[in-house]
Amino acid sequence: MEDEIRLFIEYLQIEKNSSSHTVINYQKDIGDFVVFMKQQGLDQFAAVSYVHVRHYLTILHEKKFARNSVARKISSLRSLYRFLLREDLVPQNPFQMTSLPRKTERLPKFFYQEEVEELFKVSDLHTPLGQRNQTLLEFLYGTGIRVSECCDLNVQDIDTTIETILVRGKGRKERYVPIGVYALEALDRYLKDGRQALMKSQTHNKLFVNYKGDPLTTRGVRKVLQKIIKSTSLTMKITPHMMRHTFATHLLNEGADLRAVQELLGHAQLSSTQVYTHVTKDRLQQLYRSYHPRA
Template sequence: MGIQKEQIRSFIEYLQIEKNCSPYTLEFYEKDIDDFVRFMKQQELTSFAAVSHFTVRLYYTHLHEKKYARKTVARKISALRSFFRFLVREVEVEENPFIYAALPKNERQLPKFLYMEELEQLFSVCDLSTPSGQRDQAILEMLYATGMRISECCALRISDVDFFVGTVLVKGKGRKERYIPFGSFAEQALHRYIDQGRRNFLQKASDEHNFLFVNSRGKRLTERGIRYILSKLVEKASLTIKVSPHMLRHTFATHLLNEGADLRSVQELLGHEHLSTTQTYTHVTKEHLQKVYMNHHPRA
């Protein structure tokens, strides 16, 4: 299995360097491929070249027996399809056995978002007299003000923030860059954090860098770190719902559309390649408008 490990490592490096995938995405790719390698051992297959269309059908059955959700099955098959496409490109295998594997259709789930009352509750719990509170407030304000992905937030550098015009340069998927404006609340929170909290944390740093968001040791804050911070803030705010960084992205898009922003502008701000991805939020908006109508129209 030594050759297989080398092939997997080369694929992960390809995703990291050429596709600019986030550590979170890389972790799932590697896990999904490792799961398939364990299945190959059960089938006594010793190389990826030995995997056939029949093997793929057997794997589908295996995943069904494990009672995985359709979304998980779709992710695993998609990961393996990409992996074997890479192996074909590198002339490691002759064909991609996953190329005709149909992905199970996901149940349509509307993006979950926060209402303004819930947001205000979340924004009110940070202790702005402490460095960590100043940083956490700045993270919250930036995620909601820009709708950026958590990986994009972690990659931000001081030089990416332009206070003069009120924009931040975001490096998205596939190394695509976009400028996103931010408002006065985010600006105020950023200034406070940069001038006080961040400066305090950097005193403990062993290496110089210009990453915007740092941990208590002055090192670059990771995606896991931001998720942990957010879960603690939600707990402190006594919110009964689970809030993820991506939920703030959903909230950003939904609130913009609710206030009349056009779909193309929201697509550009979110960094979506296809308009159909952004259109998901219009369903949320319609649902919201229907509730407003039923609750407030005198003859509803």
């Protein structure tokens, strides 16, 4: 089975151009299923039947996996078998007839404008780390890029002349995203002062660095945001993705076109962007009072 898994991973990386994060998720889902197969005395993918699939789903249900997690596992294994079937390595796809459990729809968590302003007040702009933190906040909120995309930014990806950044998204797709004046101001301060101080003897081109001058990781970004919110009066948790949610929500609440927001976020499907079309109570009341004839 190891050779078949290796071929599938190469297919994801080369033909599908999948991101490293996607590949890791596939490997985990397949690895969990291989453990189940060994428990059932199965030593090859071709030996798996629909009965085995139903048994596996029962076990996932008994372990109380969330519906979204089960749906992802089925999708991963269905893709694996679709590939193996294409390569004539299995006689059938036992996951083909398995229906995906309906995903739990949850509204994305986001910050209100007043809460965002709180976040921007805490960084000490006279210190290198404070300058970096402020720039990081401005980029996450001002561009809506993913945390992985943010950590992947190089200094040369920033074009201050036309006020855009080159972002490498999922599937290595590239897109240009505009940046605003606040982000540009923070960036200029950080590049001229803070980043140089943090870099020390380092020579790489990554835009965001840690206190040692090494490239900032996604885990490092999460720690920075947690430290920032602890310095405010806010009580909620914060994640990099919440800043992305906030970016999209604020744009749509102010009347931005859904297709434009889709492009800014780098979503392949419009349905991924539509989750942000919820509106805040304040915005609902504002719309009602502005447009209803008897408001």
